[in-house]
Structures are given as C-alpha cells and as structure tokens.
Amino acid sequence: MKPSIYNFVWSTDDPEKVMIFNSLTTALAEVSKSRIDLLNVSQFDYALLPEDKKQFADELRKGGFVVDDTADELRTVKFAYNSDKYDSEIVRLVIAPTLACNFACAYCYEQLDKSQGKNEGQNVFMPDEVKEDLLNYIGKIVKTGKDVFVTWYGGEPLLAKETIFDLSQKIIAITEENKVGYSAGMITNGYLISEDPETVQNLKKNRIKFIHITLDGPRKVHNSRRMLKGSNGPTFDRILEGIKLLKANDIETYIRVNTDRSNIENISSLLDVLKDNNLSDIFIYLGHVIPYTAGCKSYESSCILTEEFSIINQNFYKNLNQMGFDAGRESFYPRFARACDANRTNAFVLDPDGDMYKCWTEIGNKSASIGKIGDLARQKKDKENREIQWLTWEPFEYPDCVECKMLPICMGGCANQAMFINKGRPECKEWKYGLEHYVRTRFSNLKAMRAAINKSC
Known part of the structure; x- marks a missing residue:
C-alpha cells in the first residue's frame, strides 16, 4: 500500500496529534503523531504489519489516506471529473x-x-x-x-x-x-x-x-x-x-x-x-x-x-x-469540484435573439455564439470549433494542475479565465490560500460537537 498523493497533514493544539485531510475524498481525521509513519513512507507491505497497525491502516484506507500500490489516483480524479462532466x-x-x-x-x-x-x-x-x-x-x-x-x-x-x-x-x-x-x-x-x-x-x-x-x-x-x-x-x-x-x-x-x-x-x-x-x-x-x-x-x-x-x-x-x-x-468546507456547465454537454445559454452560447459571460457577444436554437444542428457545423473548445477544456492539460494536491477540489478554476482572460493559464481558486483555515475551522467545530455530546452523556 502507499499514502495518497492528496494528503495534507497539519498540526493541532495537541503536540502529540496531527490532523490529516485528503482532497480527493475530503475526509478529515485526527491521529497520533506516533502512528503516522505509514503516511511518511513511499509504500509499505500491509501483510507484514502488526495487527494494531493493520487496523490503523484499514481506517486510513476508509478515508482514502492510504491506497493500494496499483492505484492511480490521478486517473481516479479524471474518471470522476469526466463521469460528472458528460x-x-x-x-x-x-x-x-x-x-x-x-x-x-x-x-x-x-x-x-x-x-x-x-x-x-x-x-x-x-x-x-x-x-x-x-x-x-x-x-x-x-x-x-x-x-x-x-x-x-x-x-x-x-x-x-x-x-x-x-x-x-x-x-x-x-x-x-x-x-x-x-x-x-x-x-x-x-x-x-x-x-x-x-x-x-x-x-x-x-x-x-x-x-x-x-x-x-x-x-x-x-x-x-x-x-x-x-x-x-x-x-x-x-x-x-x-x-x-x-x-x-x-x-x-x-x-x-x-x-x-x-x-x-x-x-x-x-x-x-x-x-x-x-x-x-x-x-x-x-x-x-x-x-x-x-x-x-x-x-x-x-x-x-x-x-x-x-x-x-x-x-x-x-x-x-x-x-x-x-x-x-456550517463551516465552509471543500468538496470534489464538478465541471462548470460551460464545459458540459447539454448545457447552453440562450439570448433574446435565439443565439446560443456555452458561458453566460459571453451572452450577447455574437462572435461567441455556437449557433441559433432554431437550427442548432446546422449552425453547430459552422461554429463547432467554439463549442468543442469549451467541451474539451480540462485542467489535466496543465502540468501545474496535475501536480497540485488541491486538484480534486479546484479542477483548474474557471475555464473562461483560463482560456480567454489569462490566455491559457488557469487561475487558482481560493482553496490555494484558505484551505487550511477552512479545514481547521471544521476540525474545531467537530471537536467541540464531540465534546458536547460526551459531556451530555
């Protein structure tokens, strides 16, 4: 087995513990520092672990913090993204x-x-x-x-x-x-x-x-x-x-x-x-x-x-x-990022003239129209390159995105910004700067809730 490439490890108020967050599963856990050695190696042999570490590895696996040796997590992200997109x-x-x-x-x-x-x-x-x-x-x-x-x-x-x-x-x-x-x-x-x-x-x-x-x-x-x-x-x-x-x-x-x-x-x-x-x-x-x-x-x-x-x-x-x-x-918390409607099939923007677009920031800009709703099939043939440009855009074309641990919750940000505003360069979403803060807030809320439940019991 091996640690997920999408793990984040942060300190807690308890010097003996850390919190771990996985951006693919968005799972969050608190673990003892003495037990996170499984997350600090390139891989480990599950069969050779003592029983207590096997149980710990099983729990980590449930949250996606460790995966099988053969797992290709980037492919998993691509599959999930495109399954939703199409x-x-x-x-x-x-x-x-x-x-x-x-x-x-x-x-x-x-x-x-x-x-x-x-x-x-x-x-x-x-x-x-x-x-x-x-x-x-x-x-x-x-x-x-x-x-x-x-x-x-x-x-x-x-x-x-x-x-x-x-x-x-x-x-x-x-x-x-x-x-x-x-x-x-x-x-x-x-x-x-x-x-x-x-x-x-x-x-x-x-x-x-x-x-x-x-x-x-x-x-x-x-x-x-x-x-x-x-x-x-x-x-x-x-x-x-x-x-x-x-x-x-x-x-x-x-x-x-x-x-x-x-x-x-x-x-x-x-x-x-x-x-x-x-x-x-x-x-x-x-x-x-x-x-x-x-x-x-x-x-x-x-x-x-x-x-x-x-x-x-x-x-x-x-x-x-x-x-x-x-x-x-409810604290602001990341989730797996879905594709924008502009990058989806069967999603369109319609203006009063019957012109159709992929993104609502383009509405009224006739040069960005992908055709008329009254004869969309014929019009699409004339303007299919514009629509295909939207439909085929994905964050996996950019090395910086592919290598980023925040990829599952960001997915390259806004396609319009990447394609037209930044001229081929994705714009990182707020998670790049606020992820740890928002996850810590959820972590603190969960601990407070658990403490309240224990006290009432």
Whole structure:
C-alpha cells in the first residue's frame, strides 16, 4: 500500500496529534503523531504489519489516506471529473428573455463593448419565433428522457416576467406530458419583486425554486454601486422589501455580495442590517468581482487578488458564525469540484435573439455564439470549433494542475479565465490560500460537537 498523493497533514493544539485531510475524498481525521509513519513512507507491505497497525491502516484506507500500490489516483480524479462532466441526464439551460437592465452597475460584464460586438442583437425582448424555437428544442430533448433545469437570466429577467411565466407554463406542460423532471431558478437584481404582489406567487406557481439577489453593502454603499439606470436612483430598500417577500413565501433565497476594494470595509454593516430585518436565516455569500470581459476592463483596478479575497472571505464566515447567521453555522468546507456547465454537454445559454452560447459571460457577444436554437444542428457545423473548445477544456492539460494536491477540489478554476482572460493559464481558486483555515475551522467545530455530546452523556 502507499499514502495518497492528496494528503495534507497539519498540526493541532495537541503536540502529540496531527490532523490529516485528503482532497480527493475530503475526509478529515485526527491521529497520533506516533502512528503516522505509514503516511511518511513511499509504500509499505500491509501483510507484514502488526495487527494494531493493520487496523490503523484499514481506517486510513476508509478515508482514502492510504491506497493500494496499483492505484492511480490521478486517473481516479479524471474518471470522476469526466463521469460528472458528460452526465447527460439533465439539460441545463440559462435563458435570458431580455438583455435590457434597469440598473447601471459599474462592474457589470455585460456593458457595451463595441470591439467585441456586445449587445448587438435585434431584440430587446425575446420574440415569439424564438420562444417557439425554444419550446420545440425542449420538446425534442425531453423525448430522450432528460430532465430540464432552467436558470432565468438577463439583463434583468423580471423586466420580461410575462415571457418567463408564459414560457414556464408551457415548459412545465411539455415536461409533464413526457414524464420528465423540471426545476428552475433565477438570477435577478431583485428590484421588481415587490412591485407587483402577484410576482412572488407567479414565481412559486412556475416552479422557480431559488432566487439569487445581489446586495453590495448597507444602504449607502449599495446605492452608490447598484443604482437605477438613467436616474441613478437608490435601489436598496426596494430589494430588501423583495427579499422579505421571498422569505415569507418560502422561496429559497441567496444574497450575493459582489466584493472589491470599494466595499470590503462595509460588509459587516450589511450583516447588521439583515439581522435587524430578521433575515439571518437567508444564505449570504461573497462574490469575487473579476473583469471577465473587455466591457468591464476599466473596473479592473478596483478588483482584489484571489489571495486578498480569501482573507476577506475567511473573516466573513467568522462574522456569520458569531452573529448567528444560518450560513455561518456550517463551516465552509471543500468538496470534489464538478465541471462548470460551460464545459458540459447539454448545457447552453440562450439570448433574446435565439443565439446560443456555452458561458453566460459571453451572452450577447455574437462572435461567441455556437449557433441559433432554431437550427442548432446546422449552425453547430459552422461554429463547432467554439463549442468543442469549451467541451474539451480540462485542467489535466496543465502540468501545474496535475501536480497540485488541491486538484480534486479546484479542477483548474474557471475555464473562461483560463482560456480567454489569462490566455491559457488557469487561475487558482481560493482553496490555494484558505484551505487550511477552512479545514481547521471544521476540525474545531467537530471537536467541540464531540465534546458536547460526551459531556451530555
């Protein structure tokens, strides 16, 4: 047998013990220093071990800390990654019924960028012929038994809410007729949720199970970053009202805080506001503002490095825990990294003109389209190189990734960054800087829980 190549060993408060973490299995254990010699050799003969060490080796094997001599863990990682990547049981569609938006956010990657042909579409709102093409496309794929998962996107999708609700009813009818599953979510700025009391009920009726909304800080900070287009009017209070409505109607809600140098000092103040409004049970997380496209290149100087973001995020989770937010009760912990939808088969992004893309950062950029939904088979032949580029991207092409012990929980980060922003160089994820902190936090929580259980017994 031999130690896993994905083991991490860290000290504990007890000088006689260490904790071990495996990034492939994400197992975590505490062991005596006197017993970790099996992890410090290139290999060992299990048959020659004394009985107590055999039992210890058996426990290590359960967590993936030791493996058979013949095990090729990199192949295991590749198999797991590709098995998930090419799982075609679900069709994932990101649908933007409009690219129009009522906000003027400085960091938005959908800003006009003439050099890339952004937003040169013909339709502000999705016309009937594109809707029919979409329904015909879904009608064909459900015949193969695939479930359908839709994320409504924009622009601001609720500017086209009637289109969303109408299409939702028709998609639901198609999936029910063909006995396949259907579920949906929405990415929205949240401003229009409270405008019409029927909106939230229609969200529920149309199986929109979750909503992602952005608040970039307390009222003053948010309003300086996410203002109404044209008037630069405030948006915070209306969004907060909408979040309360979603909570009251049991719609799963996520608050994203887009984080850069201009608001990092005000994040804790936002938590105070949410707590004062009885929203500490809403899941809240930080978003790392990155200049995805040339359209937001002018904002690049405000962006923070991943290492800086990791420190901010670590403190953020501490605050969540200390303030009693539900999102802070379970410590942030790594898991095996799945492939991005942009790198999957049967996953597409659709704009109001019927153009399809692989990544939502490319939406509206006609040069990045892989074809029209109305004639995707023919269009794909003309633009298949673009789609193949996405589908065949994988972290195993990069020696630095292959040799990295964090590979299973990182998988090369964002493919868009690697292929187009960094020109062939992957961008390490936050785990590179925060892994030990997050694992230690989970370790401490588990020890505290075990101590409490022992005390109660």
